[in-house]
Amino acid sequence: MGSLSDNDCKPVGSYPPSGIDVLIVGTGLAGLTASIECVRKGHNVRVLERHDDINTAGDMYFMGHSATKFFRHWPELSREYEAISMNNAWIETFKHDGERVITPLKVAERLRQAGMDPNTPPGAFQMRPLIYRMYLNEVQRQGIKIDFGQRVVDYWEDEERQKAGVVTAKGDRFEADVVIAADGVGSKCQKLVGGQVRAMSAGRAMWRAAFPIHHLDKNPELKKFLKMGGPNEDEPMVRTWLGPGTYAMVLIRKETCVWIMNHDITGSEEESWVHTVEWPDVLNNMDKGLGDRPWDPRIKELVKVIPPKTIVNFELFWRNPQPSWTSKGARVVLMGDAAHSFLPASGNGATQAIEDAVSLATCLQIGGKQNISEAVRTHVRFRFIRCACAQKMGFANAELLQHPDWSKVKVNPKLAQPKLPSWIWKHDPEQYAYENYEKMADTIRKGIPFDEVDTVPPNYPPGYKYESWNIDDMQKEVDNGTVDMGGGNWD
Template structure:
């Protein structure tokens, strides 16, 4: 099966061809990462995308394999931005500090990944650039409406809305929350229904030139540092709500968590105008309204810029894989995250690295189903824990105890523990694949499999297999089958 050392890096072209045909559906971060990692691991890759074009935070260990991306990631990142905290009403609670100083005050290494910030659109474009450099075949305008697999031939595939059929040794479904009802049988037993959280996010990013026409807004949302030329994040915490602004040299960004208004959609292309935000933003925050200066910023936001995205939550679904193990969901298709997680993109990228690695280790197309089941055992509990962390962070941001924050500013900081950002899914797969597959072949249930150490926090013990969750289901294709 082969193995790699903990610090060994193999670039694209150094793995022999695996002979495995991979069909990837979707070009989000999970799909793009899966495409380039599968190419690196020697698999044959095709990608289907429903839109006409690609509509333009990863584990740091990932970039050691991609020097061009590593350089671009370094260039677009905010390595040591300033951060300042306000009440939603505008009262300053924590004066501007460099992120490194906040991390140091929290007892953390200032050079760890939580000290680096990225703009998601720039990270996404970076992945698009790498896919184009590799010449990965992407077919656009292919809206997938169904998934299938054939146990006799060992092939799986998809059907588009135009009736086109595509097949491969494995289909990686990375098209968001669209696939659950298609790949498992019977569908009604496995589809995980979205539950409305009653919350949504307004998000906007636009050229900084739009705020220059308003002297007060320009002055308040100026950049930081001795020469006022360094990026600054301003967090705003209020009763049942929170917001963030980011001032960069070229871009102004703001987001706000709010009660649903009725115009939301779970759609990143759905926009509303500033007047709708201004009409609804003070609802539910108590007697003190939002800071006037924040409202002025919203007024300056250009038309068709504010996304109103409804936040749903889904229980960890019982199965990411088809019964025959030839279709696997990754990223949001398998597990959706709240924005407060600060972790959804990272886990999607980890998924892609993990499945590409398991396929490379499985020994050929006849063992694809085994690779899929090992991947799910590696990822299922870790993602469930990461999802729960997002709920915890949302509660922290929406119910800030200011009496405690005044004594200890760390009480207002979302948690991003080292088990989240310190994991290398490729090394983990290489170190534990053989043991995991041996357990699967021996019929060891998922919740009894202690053949490899957890990659998630344990409640009471640090020994391998301790405090593992207990799952009860007979779902075919489930991670514990």
């Protein structure tokens, strides 16, 4: 088995071949990260993608610092990441009706005011198309094989042969020593790992759009308002609008404008990133439930300039924490959204998906080919409570964004932004696996239940003792205006 001293921080090509064949289903952030990290750890990798190409469209998401620490092993990828990052971004905040409550500040300065080190931010908003191109460049550099047009319709496991695999719609069969199901919330793997987790509508949806900045030329007054930040008006600017039960965000950068708004369901939404609506549908619904204080007219003018077939109306579904992430023999394992879906307010979906991939690749390398099942189970123990806590935090963040106390926000701007606690962003999933693999694997060998482990340092809120929770109970707390996170230090 590997150890911290002889394995930490090695670049690709430094690890001896493990002989482990890994089959990855899906090319989201979890799948792509798993592909390059498994290569770095010496595993043999093959990737299946249902579409004929990788979808690099979309707007933006938050990438936490814990998800980008592994970039240090990938010099070219790291350079690309720095080039596309918005390290010099500014931010200002409005009430939903347009009243400005927090004047423009460098994001670094806002972090300083929140008591964080601006030189090591908890993460940053990133453009999805740019991040995906960055990943694809590395996948191509490593010569990783992606089989396109392969829609997986079934997963299987053969414990006697110590193999697992999939069947595609074309009738092709693929097998490997371990299969990673990184194919999203509707993964066909669910029945193999313990049953489909029931999806419950949150009664909410997100309008999202990313489009070329030149479309703002249609409205010069709007363009003047949505200027970039900084003394020369050439640095990225994030503007947030917070209101009763709703919030919106607009990002302006050199080439692109991104607009996002959380809203009550209208009947035209779907849980799909390719389902679009047009701007009249948005304007007809955005003021519902707001009484005599409608949305900022400037937001409405922005919606009107968005080009056709651009506004995604994505319905939000809640899912209870997944009870199991692996097949019986632990040769098939869920990853990313397939294992743990997040509310957008959590700011954690992308981060935890990437952490998953780094953790599993490391555990497989430490355990070796003779201990694959144990390595997979150890990885899941590292990840489950952490992800359940991050999921739960999404409810607390939604409360901050949708029901801000403006009298307090003016004194403490931290109350108008999602919680980004240090137990999340300071975590290093690779280092954590090296330091704790043997201790965690030993709890499995001894039959100690996962929620009774006390020999492994927590990677979740210090002092927290895991308690199972469900969406119904959490929603009751949200409705009552109090979200009980349980014990421990969540900040």
